[in-house]
Amino acid sequence: MAIRHLLLIAALTxxxxxxxxxxxxxxxxxxxxxxxAAADAIRSMLDGTFDEGHIAxxxxxxxxxxxxxxxxxxxxxxxxxxNEFDLVYDDSSGKPRSLDSSQRTELERKxxxxxxxxxxxxxxxxxxxxxxFCQAASEERSSGKAAxxxxxx
Amino acid sequence: xxxxxxxxxxxxAALLLPAPAYARHDDWHRDHHHYxxxxxxxxxxAALAIGLVGIAAAISAKKKRKTEEQRDTYRYGYGGSYGSxxxxxxxxxxxxxxERRCFVRGQFSYGWTDSQFGYDPHRRGY
Numbered sequence: 001m002a003i004r005h006l007l008l009i010a011a012l013t014x015x016x017x018x019x020x021x022x023x024x025x026x027x028x029x030x031x032x033x034x035x036x037a038a039a040d041a042i043r044s045m046l047d048g049t050f051d052e053g054h055i056a057x058x059x060x061x062x063x064x065x066x067x068x069x070x071x072x073x074x075x076x077x078x079x080x081x082x083n084e085f086d087l088v089y090d091d092s093s094g095k096p097r098s099l100d101s102s103q104r105t106e107l108e109r110k111x112x113x114x115x116x117x118x119x120x121x122x123x124x125x126x127x128x129x130x131x132x133f134c135q136a137a138s139e140e141r142s143s144g145k146a147a148x149x150x151x152x153x
Numbered sequence: 154x155x156x157x158x159x160x161x162x163x164x165x166a167a168l169l170l171p172a173p174a175y176a177r178h179d180d181w182h183r184d185h186h187h188y189x190x191x192x193x194x195x196x197x198x199a200a201l202a203i204g205l206v207g208i209a210a211a212i213s214a215k216k217k218r219k220t221e222e223q224r225d226t227y228r229y230g231y232g233g234s235y236g237s238x239x240x241x242x243x244x245x246x247x248x249x250x251x252e253r254r255c256f257v258r259g260q261f262s263y264g265w266t267d268s269q270f271g272y273d274p275h276r277r278g279y
Contacts, residue, residue: 028235029259032247036235039252052253056270059254060263122261136260145264 031128038121042114049110051092057084057148058111062118064137064150069119070126071134074141080150085111242269 027033043055050058061084068074088111089104091097099107126133140146238250246262248255248269255265 028239028247028249031259032249032256033235035254035256035261036249036252039254043252052270056253056266060266063261063263125261132258132260136257136262139257140262140264143264146262146267149263 031125034121034125034128038117042117045117046110046114049107050088050114053092054088054111055114057087058114059118060148061085061150062115062120063122065115065119066122066126067134067137068151070123070130071137074134074137075152077150077152080148080152084148084150085115 028036039059042059046055061081064074065076068076088107089096089099097107141149141151235249240248240250242248242255242265245258246255246265247259248265253266253270255262255269257265
């Protein structure tokens with residue numbers, strides 16, 4: 001009798017958690033969730049300092065640096081890197097921002113932090129499936145679809 | 154003041170004490186010649202208590218998780234479930250409007266991100 005009660009109670013206790021798991025929506029892969037979480041954190045940290053073009057550029061630089069750091073056959077072209085990164089000194093209309101030295105330092109700190117966050121996040125993401133990470137980068141480079149890549153040719 | 158305190162204590166004692174006392178002297182089963190395994194009942198009672206504690210713990214854990222998610226959402230804007238702003242412009246390609254990011258088979262794609270969320274910081278036309 002006691003065992004029957006125990007089994008019944010165990011079943012009742014376990015049922016809600018089982019039901020909750022089966023009801024969970026098909027989630028994004030972990031690599032995507034990690035990327036999106038980092039993207040949100042970067043945007044939140046920058047807090048309006050840069051426009052969406054700058055944010056996309058800094059994240060793209062971080063990703064390409066992570067590829068160069070972890071995949072064979074990839075290197076960063078320093079000139080191409082500077083050309084892209086230096087866009088942070090321009091405003092959203094493409095004109096140079098008027099900055100005093102402290103504002104310039106603050107801008108560089110934020111841009112460097114965003115770049116580092118993107119770089120670190122992509123290094124972590126690459127550890128999920130290193131081969132797939134490098135394969136995707138190879139396909140991206142060979143497709144020629146992405147403009148302004150900073151990998152050495 | 155002292156009297157009202159004494160009265161309060163008496164009421165609490167009256168509420169707490171008789172319950173187990175009555176349970177001990179419950180002759181309902183005996184009256185009906187319905188002998189039961191009282192040890193089994195005690196075990197079932199204990200199991201029920203454990204089950205209730207388990208449910209309470211599960212509810213508490215869920216509440217804590219929700220609080221943490223809300224805290225992360227507050228701090229970074231993430232922590233909720235991704236997917237409500239998902240779209241797929243091509244097979245194997247998944248994009249998320251909120252973060253302005255696109256992926257091919259779960260890997261970040263600069264090309265697709267640019268084509269779906271193009272925003273040129275230098276008006277270079279991409």
